Amino acid sequence: MSTTANTTAKFSRVNDEELQKVFNQFDANKDGKISVSELRDVLKAMGSRYSEDELKRVLEDIDTDKDGLIDLSEFSTLCRSSSDEVTAALEMRDAFDLYDQDKNGLISKKELHLVLNRLGMNSSVDDCARMIKSVDSDGDGNVNFEEFQKMMSASLMNSDIGSKP
Missing domain, CATH: 1.10.238.10 (EF-hand)
Structure with a gap:
């Protein structure tokens, strides 16, 4: 355990x-x-x-x-x-921290671009700006942890819906 x-x-x-x-x-x-x-x-x-x-x-x-x-x-x-909830919360924070390269509590379009490209997902900075805009509820041009959680939850729900026959 x-x-x-x-x-x-x-x-x-x-x-x-x-x-x-x-x-x-x-x-x-x-x-x-x-x-x-x-x-x-x-x-x-x-x-x-x-x-x-x-x-x-x-x-x-x-x-x-x-x-x-x-x-x-x-x-x-x-x-x-x-234990699943605690583990999931820690994993969510770890995932956020992966993208938050400068550790300021925000994911910028440049940070998103850098990480996605490192992961082999070729995207432009403009693509990343559009991705951020779609979840940026406070309009600051970045993704904070709460916005990241909502984005990931929505993404998981959509993948669950899409996988059902």
């Missing part, structure tokens, strides 16, 4: 009262939130080893209010997620 799946399997057996106790135990400064460093300690205690980048990605994926901290509700979601 992978580290992510192992950790999630341990968390999924926790009831609400136990969850609150675990949350309180690892909320070291008792502010009602878990920071990245506190999250690292939680996962380390559960037997998991994550790099700083992986921890930041996990935090970004579960920090729904985007305050940089995990509250009890977000912690509960993390703990009760299936």
